[in-house]
Amino acid sequence: MEDSAPPAQVSHGSAEPRATPAGRITIAAIGLFVALLGATAATILQRRFGGAVDELMVLALLLNVALILLGWHRHRQITQLVGQRLANSARTRLTPTSDPLTGLLNRRALTEQGSAMLLDASRRHRATALLLVDLDRFRAVNELHGHATGDKLLARVASQIQAELPPFALAGRLGGDEFVCAFVFDPRDPDTVQRIAERLVSHLAQPIEIDGAGIQITATIGLARSNVERGSIDALTRAAKIAMCAAKEAGRNRVGWFDPAMARALQARNELEQALRDAIPAGQIIPYFEQQIDLATGQLFGFEVLARWDHPVHGIIPPDRFITIAEQTGMIADLSLAVMRQAFHAARDWDPSLSLSINISPAQLRDAWLPQKIIKLLLETGFPAHRLEIEITEGALFENLPLAQSIVGSLKNQGIRVALDDFGTGHSSLGHLRALPFDRIKIDRSVVKAVASDSDSAAVVSAIAGLGSSLNLPVTAEGVEDIETEGWLRNLGCARGQGYLYGRPMNSANTRRLLAERRLLAPGAPLLDPDHRLAG
Structure with missing residues (x-):
């Protein structure tokens, strides 16, 4: 099995704004203004003590003042725009990519990195497997032991999931008790994906002790792969969720692969549901x-x-x-x-x-x-x-x-x-x-x-x-x-x-x-x- 290498880190450089062409023009105009002002001052002195006034020199002086004002205004506008863009870039770099509770990728980061993984796998003629892990009856844990214990359980589950995944795999939390894992595999050997999913189901079913309380849960996993359900990482996630729901209906605590027939059955069910909503009042x-x-x-x-x-x-x-x-x-x-x-x-x-x-x-x-x-x-x-x-x-x-x-x-x-x-x-x-x-x-x-x-x-x-x-x-x-x-x-x-x-x-x-x-x-x-x- 081949794994994707981690993406290279990109340096974003200093956040200080650089000089703009408008700024350089303004500086040149100021220099010209000083030179003209000196010449004009000399002319005025000559006039005071005798001699003719150079009207072209006065006109040039007035035009230069206007150029200075216009250039300075434009310089301020561009400087503010550059500053805003640099601030936005800095905020983007500071936006968290991990789930604060579990340390796994959050939904946005999972979408971005998953999309890159799909593209890389396609270039290398490999497939991407996506596993959607849903804990069975997690609500009962919160009701019996409290939300603090539930949060600790989610963090422990996140660690167990990461321990079972191959190198360079992605692991994220969608929210609640739903987790997503993605990794590249050889499409000629789908049993690799099956084995990883089955190990996850087996290990997550083992009792966990949190704050002296013995907690036992199970998990149901839906599997989708890019060589069957083509499209974006979001499309793979939807397919895996359909497979997970089918596995839960079959009895929970198991692994289920997505089949295109499931999507057709879901569509038919949704149509029946909408028709039923109309049928009752009718x-x-x-x-x-x-x-x-x-x-x-x-x-x-x-x-x-x-x-x-x-x-x-x-x-x-x-x-x-x-x-x-x-x-x-x-x-x-x-x-x-x-x-x-x-x-x-x-x-x-x-x-x-x-x-x-x-x-x-x-x-x-x-x-x-x-x-x-x-x-x-x-x-x-x-x-x-x-x-x-x-x-x-x-x-x-x-x-x-x-x-x-x-x-x-x-x-x-x-x-x-x-x-x-x-x-x-x-x-x-x-x-x-x-x-x-x-x-x-x-x-x-x-x-x-x-x-x-x-x-x-x-x-x-x-x-x-x-x-x-x-x-x-x-x-x-x-x-x-x-x-x-x-x-x-x-x-x-x-x-x-x-x-x-x-x-x-x-x-x-x-x-x-x-x-x-x-x-x-x-x-x-x-x-x-x-x-x-x-x-x-």
Whole structure:
């Protein structure tokens, strides 16, 4: 591997302004003025004592005075301009190029020196590798140990990064907990870059002791190289960041190479995000209803509300395409409330025995005003609170259990029921069942799917059903897709089930038609859906 030599240092010389041509002309004019003044003085004396006045001599004297004044004014202007330029040059030389916390290059210096490295590598038929290092969950360090400890950790990480880089490599800090490294390598041997990145990930995962506190972090690295993603150092940085984000989504604490397909996927995601921002207020996110069945009697007792995107061009878009985007961008609260409003409006004149179950995002469980927002929707739409069941995933409870207890308590005080969703997926805790007054347990479809063929899954379902029975909490199983699975669930003690065995999720119009066929609309309710469209 060949390395770039460091750039030569350039001396900027003295900051004192030098004499200008205008200054030299002014000096000459002054000399001429003195000579003329002497001659003129002699003439005046001769005139006083007799003799003729030389008018040309007087005219020359006046013109010379004007030349002196003009030259001196121009000389002052140029001297001030030169002084300003020298001052600006001095300030530029004094502008810091390093990050004050870590001693690494700052963003500006990294851009300048990185650009020079790219040019040099291209001339020598070499490639430049750029590594973007991002610490995983660094915010937790600041929250648990304080920002002073966090700053010391960043300085320690900077030292570890420099220790792993080859000679003449560049290392900089973009800000926060993001670092950038760049070095020249032989494009025929990309494994060199991979090995350096993997060593960095391994070493940064080792415990670090700061002020007596043991701190363990991990890092995720995105890699880009100039022979794949051509362009400026900024373009390489953007590519490496895309690769880093993809690596974080894949599980963190790893290395990910940039691929041009990632940029196309990011562009598609950004377009989908913008379309989603427009779709929510436009009413394009609509409720679909999935049947929930009493396993003992086969009777319909309610529906789970699911979100679908009724796109004007692409048709129905499933939730796995847009729910994650909504959660990551903070749109999930508006989306959820919009779907609730439509679902409450559609179901308010269904048979009073039918309930609605609606899943709450973990992001919404951070909002202390969530109960008031739901109650406001119930009042506006006229949907009874006792027919609503809010589903909360157990993973959402770990972040702030006291706030979750407050929210659940407020909902229960209004007569709204609360279910613990996705039970059996690895987060299950008896402590949460004791800490929160749940009304129901829902078993995740991943466990239900294999209950008829896998003894371990059957044992898990049986244990959950037994737990629910002992706590007087009925159990609902998701993902029931065939008669055999339904029979197993019934025998294992599950009270209710939902899944494709009972029908696919339906929009409000088709759901209303189903209820009309089963005589499950309230007396006098119209057969049209709330938007006055024919059912079906």
